Amino acid sequence: MTPFLLKRLGIGIVTLLLASIVVFAMLEVVPGDPARMMLGMNATEDAVQALREQMGLNQPLIMRYLSWIGGFLTGDFGRSYTYSVPVAQLVAERSAVSLPLALISLFLSTVIAIPVGLYAAAHRGKASDTVAMGASQLGVAIPNFWFALLLVYVFAVALRMLPAGGFPGWGAGVWPALKALILPAIALALPQAAILARVTRSALLDVLNEDYIRTARAKGLPRNTVLWRHALRNALIPVFTILGLQFSFLLAGTIIIENVFYLPGLGRLVFQAITQRDLIVVESVVMLLVATVIVVNLLVDLSYAVIDPRLRNA
């Protein structure tokens, strides 16, 4: 492994540690005693104390942090008191909805954005470029929940092609489950695709001004060949950077979209956990999301080294 990647890996681990401290500390300073919350207003002081002891809340801060982190590393996320099941089990169930949803929308936004960006860059200044960029401007401006409602109205209510919400579970078969994810994935992907298409276009236009594009043209390569073989790969670095940054917005977007489509995903789980003060669930899910974002950005860093040989030894 090259120094570049080792350095990135190191930075990722340190970021994860810092994030865990921040998440832990935030929930420590939030008012309210989790033990009292669980037992309700009418509980006796003895019962609260007993529960505090059982939950380890009387231990010093540092010990609680270490046991929390230790639990994370061994897969023991604690127990949700509103659902009365292990958090790990809850998270696993909900991830089965959210993870495919995020991946499908990431895939959709990439396969929409890059061709649109390429097309607009190739036709720079022409009417087709203006139309493509106008459409993407609209895509950036439209809030995704409103767009979701529009999709529901058209495809579920009017055309009756796809379900308006809910999730049958993967047990009901792959196709019915996928069908339930199509509209939410589109609603999530489109605004992202709009931003990404604009980034792709401007990155390509920057690259097209480079001297090596002229060298490639002087070799006799047609304009489109140069665009694909020489410009695109050089333009991918800013595109991947934005893709990595967008992933965290995608996760945040799932909270809204899962509520609109009534999907039992991580987004809805964390939303409900916050309203019900189920702090253990909140902590765990937030940590999981942070870890996912860090891993995705590490992958983005890896992709830089694949794209650009100059970064392999940097």
Place this chain on the structure above:
Amino acid sequence: MSLLEIESLNLEIDGTPILRNVELSIDRGEIRGLVGESGSGKSMTALTVMQLLPLGARATGQVRFDGKNLLAASENEMCQLRGDDIGMVFQEPMTALNPVKTIGEQVAEGIRFHTRASRPEAEDRARKILDRVGLPEVKYPLSRYPHQLSGGQRQRVVIAIATALNPRLLIADEPTTALDVVLQAQILDLLRDLCHENKMGLLLISHDLAVVADMTDNITILRGGQVMEEGDTARVLSEQTHPYTRQLALASTHVPARRKHPLVQHQPAETPLLKVTSLTRDYLGQRIGFFKRSAPTRAVNDVSFSLWPGQSVALVGRSGCGKSTLARMILALDPPTSGSIEFEGIEITGKSEAELKPIRRHMQVVFQDPYGSFDPRQNVARLVSEPLHLLQPTLGSKERRERVEKALNEVGLTTSDLEKYPHEFSGGQRQRLSIARALITRPKLIIADEPVSALDVSIRSQILDLIASLNARYNLAFIFITHDLTVARAITDDVFVMHEGRIVEAGRTESVLENPQSKPAQELVSATPDLHRAIARKLREQG
């Protein structure tokens, strides 16, 4: 019928006329020089032939290649010609290659496109042409990336790409302007040999008359988009019948009238303006593992010299010889690894920024690229007054303004320029601005890093005159960092020749340049193109 015939070519870009009635022809095996100052339309003529003009360009007239009118050719037909029958080499080798593709891919790509050869066949041919241009397989396998090569090596790759399919015409647009003189001589030799081997026509575009005089059979002189004079190179440049030709020739060999700084024996007790003793600078080696680095590079190695007030010296050497690193250390912009630098007897290494402040006002700098060294959003008044913060006590606003006006007058600009921004000036005026900025603190030493190499010859001679007069008027000492010996010859008293971090030869400028002793100095001198020598040789050859 000539290989390339350009007749009454007119070119407009967005309505602005660029070329007017340009006529030019090249025969098989002929080397033709296209000479002119920046903006004269040299590159646009080349791009018209390639049909790679920017958007909004409209060309009329005739451009015939092998009888075929290129202005009427379809994009498809042009793609067949480019890279196969017509190759092109560009000025900036550092950016002319795609950074994410190997040199093998980039050379083989054109071969595959034009010949439909398989990948192994194309790579085989790419290997042969890279060997031919001086990049042997042992040191330069096809799997090298451009960033692993130096500027001269990259230019060889670009030449390999352009000549891989034995084109009948090669267009080289300032192919050596970004290279040092030794590399320049090597690349020009290569181009000449390739022309002779394959009976290839070459259009050599350059602003450097000496290079063109040395290389070409015929010459076309362009000014403001129009052909001024055309004909046999030796005849045109020796007779100089056209006034513009004469003007160019005079400017490119211009030596300012200046009194040489006398050669005096200084007493050991006297303090020099600048004294550098055993200066060394190492750069950390490249990381090769998490805790491992390759051996450090020694950029400057045990350099010692003294500079006296009013003395003008040149620090000459090839690219990468350590001359810029040495200058950065003298300016206290880069800490030395060991050794000492004394300015007027005061040690400046290891000093804090606050302690350096009173010294900095006496040392100013002028950079090569006058455009890149100005913030485009600041006006002249702010840009030129910038170093004034070094003065203690600080000046009032009236005094500041007076100083700026005086500095502008000194470099030949006027107070009406105060509110202008850098883009409103020409290249030569911008270099005047950076000299004004350097003068404003009334320094004792100015370090100038290739101050005229980005300028046209006529502007260049004016700037050299300006520097010579400042040197005389204020007894201002200069250190010129350059690979161009003609600059050293024109305005310096003494010269230090650097090679691989060391000063390998030092002495009076004329004696070192006339009679170099060390091998690096001899190489530099023999590689430097000289207009008069080149014309004399051409005339001799023609009898």
